[in-house]
Amino acid sequence: MKQRHVARVVVMLVLVLGAAGSRASAQPSSSSPIDPAVIDDLVAANRILATEGILDGLGHVSVRHPGNPGRYLIARSLAPALVTAADIMEYDLDSNPIDQRGRTMFIERFIHGEVYKARPDVQAVIHSHSPTVIPFSISQTPLRPVFNGAAFLSPSAPVFEIRRAAGMTDGLIRDGALGKALAGVLGDRAVALMRGHGNVVVGSAVQVAVYRAVYTELNARLQLQAIALGGPLTYLAPEEADKINAQSGPEAPGVVRSWELWKRKALGVRP
Ligand SMILES: [Zn+2]
Numbered sequence: 414m415k416q417r418h419v420a421r422v423v424v425m426l427v428l429v430l431g432a433a434g435s436r437a438s439a440q441p442s443s444s445s446p447i448d449p450a451v452i453d454d455l456v457a458a459n460r461i462l463a464t465e466g467i468l469d470g471l472g473h474v475s476v477r478h479p480g481n482p483g484r485y486l487i488a489r490s491l492a493p494a495l496v497t498a499a500d501i502m503e504y505d506l507d508s509n510p511i512d513q514r515g516r517t518m519f520i521e522r523f524i525h526g527e528v529y530k531a532r533p534d535v536q537a538v539i540h541s542h543s544p545t546v547i548p549f550s551i552s553q554t555p556l557r558p559v560f561n562g563a564a565f566l567s568p569s570a571p572v573f574e575i576r577r578a579a580g581m582t583d584g585l586i587r588d589g590a591l592g593k594a595l596a597g598v599l600g601d602r603a604v605a606l607m608r609g610h611g612n613v614v615v616g617s618a619v620q621v622a623v624y625r626a627v628y629t630e631l632n633a634r635l636q637l638q639a640i641a642l643g644g645p646l647t648y649l650a651p652e653e654a655d656k657i658n659a660q661s662g663p664e665a666p667g668v669v670r671s672w673e674l675w676k677r678k679a680l681g682v683r684p
Pocket of ligand 1: 521541
């Protein structure tokens with residue numbers, strides 16, 4: 414009789430633990446529940462940035478936890494084109510995993526944690542090796558807004574020189590100190606270049622950060638073409654940029670329309 418009771422308790426425990434396990438694989442273990450739409454948008458952002466050529470096998474995008482500003486959400490170490498909802502992990506702002514469960518982590522996740530610490534206004538962070546941007550990170554020519562779609566670059570994108578922070582390194586943001594130094598160079602801006610490496614792009618929403626990442630790459634391409642034409646160039650004036658940037662939230666028509674189009678392209682849904 415007693416043995417049967419013990420067996421029943423064991424079975425119940427297995428069922429309870431099993432249910433907890435399957436819930437945890439659908440969503441990151443978290444102190445507060447996460448709206449599935451937030452995870453879906455983060456997955457879409459990964460796919461869009463891969464489809465639009467901003468991220469390849471490398472690079473990453475995160476969002477701040479909607480219910481806990483001291484946490485952020487980002488995929489396990491995985492190519493962005495392959496990310497699904499089950500791959501999303503939760504971190505504190507020192508970039509410690511909340512529930513690692515053996516999953517590998519991005520080495521450069523400290524970029525995200527330190528930017529969220531320094532910028533309470535930021536809700537999404539992208540680190541990419543956006544190819545056309547890299548030449549500007551090693552040259553004396555600053556990346557400046559060529560057209561109104563990239564007014565957020567005004568007056569020019571600052572460049573993070575890792576040698577100034579840590580001497581000769583492999584160039585990767587491997588710890589919180591390097592992430593903090595990078596966030597310091599970013600300051601209150603939308604984009605900072607990383608010398609010989611890539612960039613970091615931030616936004617007040619994941620849709621805004623994605624828009625900026627795509628348009629930073631496009632602006633770099635257009636600026637190189639304009640430089641090839643020669644002669645003095647007329648960039649956006651800071652006063653013009655201010656007027657454009659006054660309507661640059663997630664509800665801006667350019668952001669809404671682009672996000673919808675890119676999402677459909679990236680997720681394979683026909684308009
Ligand atoms: Zn990198």
